[in-house]
Amino acid sequence: AATARLVGRLIPDCLLVDVGSTTTDVIPIVGGAPATTSRTDLDRLREGELVYTGAVRTPVEAIAPTVPVRGRAVAVSAEGFALTGDVHLWRGELEPADYSVPTPDGRPATRSFAGERLARVVCADREMLEDRDVSAIADAVWEAQTGRIGAAIERQRGRHPALSRAVVTGLGAFLAGAAATRSGLQVVHLADTLGSAARHAPAAAVALLFPS
């Protein structure tokens, strides 16, 4: 909410898409203020203003029921073997330092171990899967996750068709930007305005709204 008010000051009419480590907020801002009547998280989930998908902590099986392995769809395991942090680390869109929670297997948050965790999603290991096989899994999860965020963006666009800009922020701003671009929105990175502190948008917003 603090982020939404800050963004409303900077860009009075836009769709704020804030992808954090765990959840995504998709908040229409009209005339400088959040345009929502939601009061609870249940309201927000139902209205698509809260999407329970994030850049680090979301288990792969909560995003994609199947992933491709050498061109064939394989149903995923459901053990939390890999998180979205592993997907985005593998693809190079997050750095190890961004992986803000313990990894599922307790091993380091490096690209190499992320690949091992992604292989386990289909009950495989790196002796069975080449780099390109792991990339196919990671890309499929990226696609599914971007699609979920995109669907929430489309819902808000349906309600507020005049909005033409998306302000994207959070650790997963890269996902927000990809989804918003696909929806035909002009993408503004909050970080470009506020600096890199916007990767942790709520804290930055509070700091700007309540300067010490």
Add this chain to the structure above:
Amino acid sequence: AATARLVGRLIPDCLLVDVGSTTTDVIPIVGGAPATTSRTDLDRLREGELVYTGAVRTPVEAIAPTVPVRGRAVAVSAEGFALTGDVHLWRGELEPADYSVPTPDGRPATRSFAGERLARVVCADREMLEDRDVSAIADAVWEAQTGRIGAAIERQRGRHPALSRAVVTGLGAFLAGAAATRSGLQVVHLADTLGSAARHAPAAAVALLFPS
């Protein structure tokens, strides 16, 4: 595999559907032997002989992307707030003693607490949701889980159209039976032949194959 060999002795041509706490095996048995060339779990996942869905341990978000709340689809959270054990406990198809793992919130495996965990799936609590609302969530997950098992059954039926019987077993035999019935298969409960030990089928099979 021990279960499949045992079932093959009893019913030489059938589809074995064994729903455990965590995973489901769907194994065609032809002429008394398992008819599969799968060697690894990746093979089995790809062929639909292994479905990573079980009667107790599967997180709700690994099964259903949305559940209905008062008639509207609500996207689920992805925190492991509730497991299939909570779904089947709520619906009365499992007993508290069947809940063989710690609950997500560390509270007891009773129907009442299962209801609280299911409410959290949509970021709600029992002050916000009536019993019938919780039932709608549980029923939707049951439906989605049965559908996944059913899809795996259909794949095997496509390969072995002569099979007309399903032998169902495991803690989640009730799910296997529902899915097999929908597929038009005659359902045989292994427990009816072996007694209640079949609820833990592998152990029972080993005991019968290698009597001491």
